[in-house]
Amino acid sequence: MRTVVIEPVFEAWRESARELLSLRVPPSEVLWSDDAREPALFAPANENLPRAVVPNVPASFLDMARSVAAHTDVRRWSVLYRVLWRLTHGDERNLLAISPDPDTRQLQQWCKAIGRDIHKMHAFVRFRLVGKDEITGREQFVAWFEPEYRIVRLAAGFFEKRFAGMDWSILTPHECVHWDGSAIHFTPGVSRSAVPDDDALDELWRTYYRSIFNPVRLKVRAMQAEMPKKYWKNLPEASIISELIAESGGRVDKMLTTESRPAKPAPKNAYLESLRKMNTPQPPSDAPSNEP
Amino acid sequence: MELHQKLEILADAAKYDASCASSGAARKDSRGSKGVGSTGGSGICHSYAPDGRCISLLKVLLTNACLYDCHYCINRRSSNVQRARFTPDEVVQLTLDFYKRNYIEGLFLSSGIIRSADYTMELVVDVARKLREEHHFRGYIHLKTIPEASPSLIELAGRYADRISINIELPTQEGLTKLAPEKNLARTQLAMDHIRNKIDERHADKRKPDAPKPPPFATGQSTQMLVGADDSTDAVILRRADLLYGDYRLRRVYYSGFSPIPEPSLLLPIKPPPLVREHRLYQADWLLRFYGFTVGEITTEASPNLDLHLDPKLAWALRNRAVFPADVNKASRESLLRVPGLGVRNVNRILSARRYTRLRLADLLRLRVPMKKVMPFIIAADHNPARLGLDDEALRARFLPPPRQAELDFEMPMAAPSDIDSVRTGEM
Numbered sequence: 001m002r003t004v005v006i007e008p009v010f011e012a013w014r015e016s017a018r019e020l021l022s023l024r025v026p027p028s029e030v031l032w033s034d035d036a037r038e039p040a041l042f043a044p045a046n047e048n049l050p051r052a053v054v055p056n057v058p059a060s061f062l063d064m065a066r067s068v069a070a071h072t073d074v075r076r077w078s079v080l081y082r083v084l085w086r087l088t089h090g091d092e093r094n095l096l097a098i099s100p101d102p103d104t105r106q107l108q109q110w111c112k113a114i115g116r117d118i119h120k121m122h123a124f125v126r127f128r129l130v131g132k133d134e135i136t137g138r139e140q141f142v143a144w145f146e147p148e149y150r151i152v153r154l155a156a157g158f159f160e161k162r163f164a165g166m167d168w169s170i171l172t173p174h175e176c177v178h179w180d181g182s183a184i185h186f187t188p189g190v191s192r193s194a195v196p197d198d199d200a201l202d203e204l205w206r207t208y209y210r211s212i213f214n215p216v217r218l219k220v221r222a223m224q225a226e227m228p229k230k231y232w233k234n235l236p237e238a239s240i241i242s243e244l245i246a247e248s249g250g251r252v253d254k255m256l257t258t259e260s261r262p263a264k265p266a267p268k269n270a271y272l273e274s275l276r277k278m279n280t281p282q283p284p285s286d287a288p289s290n291e292p
Numbered sequence: 293m294e295l296h297q298k299l300e301i302l303a304d305a306a307k308y309d310a311s312c313a314s315s316g317a318a319r320k321d322s323r324g325s326k327g328v329g330s331t332g333g334s335g336i337c338h339s340y341a342p343d344g345r346c347i348s349l350l351k352v353l354l355t356n357a358c359l360y361d362c363h364y365c366i367n368r369r370s371s372n373v374q375r376a377r378f379t380p381d382e383v384v385q386l387t388l389d390f391y392k393r394n395y396i397e398g399l400f401l402s403s404g405i406i407r408s409a410d411y412t413m414e415l416v417v418d419v420a421r422k423l424r425e426e427h428h429f430r431g432y433i434h435l436k437t438i439p440e441a442s443p444s445l446i447e448l449a450g451r452y453a454d455r456i457s458i459n460i461e462l463p464t465q466e467g468l469t470k471l472a473p474e475k476n477l478a479r480t481q482l483a484m485d486h487i488r489n490k491i492d493e494r495h496a497d498k499r500k501p502d503a504p505k506p507p508p509f510a511t512g513q514s515t516q517m518l519v520g521a522d523d524s525t526d527a528v529i530l531r532r533a534d535l536l537y538g539d540y541r542l543r544r545v546y547y548s549g550f551s552p553i554p555e556p557s558l559l560l561p562i563k564p565p566p567l568v569r570e571h572r573l574y575q576a577d578w579l580l581r582f583y584g585f586t587v588g589e590i591t592t593e594a595s596p597n598l599d600l601h602l603d604p605k606l607a608w609a610l611r612n613r614a615v616f617p618a619d620v621n622k623a624s625r626e627s628l629l630r631v632p633g634l635g636v637r638n639v640n641r642i643l644s645a646r647r648y649t650r651l652r653l654a655d656l657l658r659l660r661v662p663m664k665k666v667m668p669f670i671i672a673a674d675h676n677p678a679r680l681g682l683d684d685e686a687l688r689a690r691f692l693p694p695p696r697q698a699e700l701d702f703e704m705p706m707a708a709p710s711d712i713d714s715v716r717t718g719e720m
Binding site (some may be wrong): 032056071095096098099100101102105119122123124125127128129139141143158160161162163164165166199201203204205208209210212213214215216217218219220221222223226227235237241244245248252254255256258259260261262263264266267269270271272274278279 | 295296299300301303304306308309320321322323324325326327328329330336337338339340341342343344345346351359361363369370371372386389390391392394395407408409440442469473474475479512546549551552553554555557558559561562564565567608628643644645647648649651654655656659
């Protein structure tokens with residue numbers, strides 16, 4: 001049995017896995033564990049090491065592995081290595097096509113959790129305007145977000161594409177990402193206090209949130225399934241959720257007891273007149289009559 | 293009037309439109325531009341209101357003043373609701389400000405009809421033009437169009453928008469004549485046909501190798517139908533939807549349960565919204581689009597309305613016991629899609645896995661297939677439903693909710709986790 005301690009990033013796992021694979025070490029003989037030290041950001045991969053055999057695996061496996069690496073489950077490295085082994089030495093080239101296989105299923109579920117976390121980051125990051133660059137004139141925004149997994153790098157490309165025309169930083173406890181109009185770069189994680197609590201627009205946004213809510217269709221559980229409470233503390237609109245729920249019963253009662261209004265006569269308007277003409281079916285003048 | 297107050301009135305006026313989709317746009321992004329915005333791929337729900345609905349777009353009316361008198365609508369001319377009107381610049385600025393804070397991923401702009409269809413349409417198009425041309429905005433834009441607006445204005449709307457839509461509102465002309473006297477079904481469908489042709493044209497031009505790049509045009513159109521405002525049966529509603537999908541290639545038909553409004557009309561007394569019915573219609577809609585069902589299979593002459601207690605696929609399966617069980621190791625894709633409890637994704641997983649292995653119940657369990665629902669309808673390597681020995685009545689009873697709960701469910705159904713999943717993915 002051997003123990004492999006790695007920096008918890010995909011590249012580190014790949015490096016070790018290639019080595020173990022070239023030594024034909026079966027998965028049952030490896031114990032994987034995360035290096036507890038803070039990962040050295042940008043530590044360049046040691047290119048001098050002799051390249052271990054690059055195993056021939058489906059591209060979809062590498063995509064999955066990149067995603068799974070961002071998860072925090074301690075078993076992820078060993079499951080990844082076991083699947084790698086089964087793909088290359090177990091004569092199971094088609095393993096990833098077999099979703100009901102426990103290992104494949106486990107990888108799929110981790111990928112799904114990571115995908116969801118990335119999606120929620122794209123959805124729930126809220127930028128605050130902090131200033132304007134005096135030279136370039138570009139607006140500067142900062143956001144604070146707490147993802148469940150280490151997904152900042154996987155999620156960053158989306159923000160670059162969407163917000164290319166402004167400067168922004170997204171700060172998280174693990175890692176921060178910054179865009180200045182020309183390049184993305186990453187820095188170590190920080191604490192919440194580095195970001196302003198609110199933005200001048202938040203109140204207007206809450207006005208919108210309040211008005212777009214239909215109290216007649218209250219479905220709190222459906223909301224929470226998609227917007228779990230753990231995200232609420234960083235969402236400006238969440239502060240009025242309980243108030244909206246509490247008011248909804250009274251608002252509905254009021255609607256149900258409002259007296260119905262009769263139709264008002266149509267105003268004089270040329271356009272309405274033309275619609276009325278179009279809407280009145282006119283018997284074709286020269287069509288043959290249906291009368292016997 | 294202050295911006296705050298306008299937003300309050302004009303968002304409130306827009307909330308009865310169920311559409312919130314922001315997916316399916318052509319891929320574009322802000323890299324290399326001075327602006328912001330990107331589209332393409334699946335849509336993002338940036339927030340959820342306590343009504344469980346997704347908020348992905350700034351959904352507002354340009355004005356809620358309206359010449360029309362549609363009795364289901366809070367903004368009809370007979371209503372005493374407070375009126376407001378945004379200037380195009382106000383909407384442009386709100387969209388950009390909200391977008392840059394990542395509150396939203398685009399604008400859904402609609403309007404009450406003032407002066408004439410063309411006059412209104414010009415104002416709406418002007419907002420989109422300003423966003424695209426003056427502010428380099430590349431986010432999602434959905435414009436509501438008016439069937440009576442001139443074709444050139446609809447074309448212009450399509451140039452700036454990712455999606456355009458016309459609400460059909462009711463499935464029959466009789467319903468419209470009674471409740472929305474200014475609207476006309478034939479004209480709405482004519483306008484949809486025009487939009488469909490523009491979308492097709494643009495698609496065809498793009499595929500010609502040497503042709504110059506065609507001007508952009510929206511990638512899809514959608515519509516909304518009100519449920520429960522008139523007495524149309526589900527069969528009538530679904531047949532209309534099926535026709536719209538087939539003849540005009542709509543991306544989506546939204547079903548919106550008629551909801552009490554603060555300014556009810558004498559013609560249309562208020563009642564609680566038919567939420568369960570609306571949910572069943574969405575499930576039926578999914579069966580039409582992704583599961584190979586026809587309207588005639590989902591509703592029958594004897595029962596033109598969907599069963600509120602059972603999802604429509606299960607209801608169909610119970611009426612058609614003879615075609616089951618389906619063998620998960622052998623049955624065709626089409627047959628598996630008809631098994632209650634099997635969604636598109638799990639059918640794909642089963643088809644892929646069974647090329648290399650024989651599937652047993654434990655395999656399905658690992659795929660999180662709802663076993664109780666599926667088991668009477670399938671054969672697996674270690675399972676044959678004959679042993680369950682259920683006759684038709686016993687089987688139906690097995691899937692009905694307990695009688696006491698059913699009453700509660702009608703007014704305000706509590707969404708079960710599986711329902712929530714089903715709403716999100718459309719799988720059942």
